Amino acid sequence: MSNTDTITKAIPAQIAPMIRSVKFTDGVATIIADAGGLGRSAAAHLQKELEAAVGAVEGVSEVRVALMADKVKRRIIAVGSGKGGVGKSTLTANLAVALARLGRKVGVVDADIYGPSQVMLLDPARQRPKAEGNTLIPVESEFGVKLLSMAQLVEGGKAIAWRGPMVGQALTQMMEADWGDAELILVDLPPGTGDVQLTMLQKFKPAGAVIVSTPQDLALIDAARAMDLFRQSEIPVVGLVENMAGYICPHCGELSDPFGAGGAEVAAQAMGHDFLGRVPLHMAIRVSSDTGQPPAANDGEQGKAFIEIAAKLAAWLDASAA
CATH class of the missing domain: 3.30.300.130 (Fe-S cluster assembly (FSCA))
Structure with a gap:
């Protein structure tokens, strides 16, 4: 021999x-x-x-x-909003879960450094990521989505009082983690147009951005600013999502619109962007999110809106890669 x-x-x-x-x-x-x-x-x-x-x-x-090794052709989709409280994190988590169900290999970076919430949505067990040298290894949630969040790295309930350079360093460490075979990273950006957004746009160049807004004019004004930031950076806006769009009373079944109706769709059309869909204001979505069970993880009524939006995002990704 x-x-x-x-x-x-x-x-x-x-x-x-x-x-x-x-x-x-x-x-x-x-x-x-x-x-x-x-x-x-x-x-x-x-x-x-x-x-x-x-x-x-x-x-x-x-x-x-x-x-x-064949280099994974990994793309980044930023999920942003002009202001806080519009449901951006809930949308990000559910899009990730829905995309994973569609066969995509997905990771989520919780870039809202000061107010991270993806752990509650995707990994309430608060697993701590491991590291190889200086490289973080993301945690994989039960929904098949890889996750990195500041909430995994600091003591629960502790305030993160960092200046801009430290925030940029934290974002870079999460973005440059060992994402393995993940082909798509959704980045849950903080509200506004500050240091994190600038670091993301300048250093990591997302393939596209999804903008979230509620229907009322006040939120749409800020959403327009967020879209303008991406426009200035030559990042395509995939489309606009209208969250908290209509409330169905659990007692009488009547539909009401406490935040108005259709404003995001009108705004998308006016600015020449696609409208990706509406997510209703519903108690079941809030309860599921608070217990770490994203509605998109099952075929229930409350997950349909997220799954439909995820399908449009997947179609955009395929078309833009052609």
Whole structure:
């Protein structure tokens, strides 16, 4: 049996299908393995396993491992609003869950550094992310969505009183985490047009932005400012979502519009953007969100609006990638 055959047989069976070539010259074993789809941590583990197994073969003085990986074509969608309290985080979480149900590999960055809420929505167990060196490894929620949030990194209830540079550094660390095979990252931006938005636009260049507003004029004025920021940065606006659009009384069933009706759709048309859909103001959505069970995770009535919006976003992603 040749030295190459001996080395090949020493490779663990679970790794063998990933091996592309084995060479042995003057005591040096060179292994080329396919690490496509593996995250940074898993790839590092694969390399160590190969080095240990092959290094134990008699006559091998050095092991060189080359990992081949198809770079994940990862895209970023920013979810923004001009002001707080319009349901941006709830929309982000439910879009992520709905997209995962559609077969997309999705991650969420909770970029609302001062008021992170994605942990409550997607991972109420508050799992702490691991790290490989300085690289964070996102937590995976029960809904198949990877997540990083400041709420996972600081003590619960503790105020985050940071200045701009520290906020930018935190965002960068989350964005540059080991997202593995995630092909899409939804970024839950804080309200407004401040440091986080500027860092995101200048450093990470989202593929597009989804803007959330309630129907009333006051919210739409601020939503227009958010859209203008993306326009100035040459980031396409995927469309506008109208949240809290209509309230059905649980007692009499009557529909009322405490925040007005149709304002976001009119605004989208006036500014030349697509209208992605409406999400009603409903107690069931609030209760599900507070208990870490996004409505989009099931086929109930309250999840339909999120699933329909996610389907439009998925269609936009496919069309823009063509």
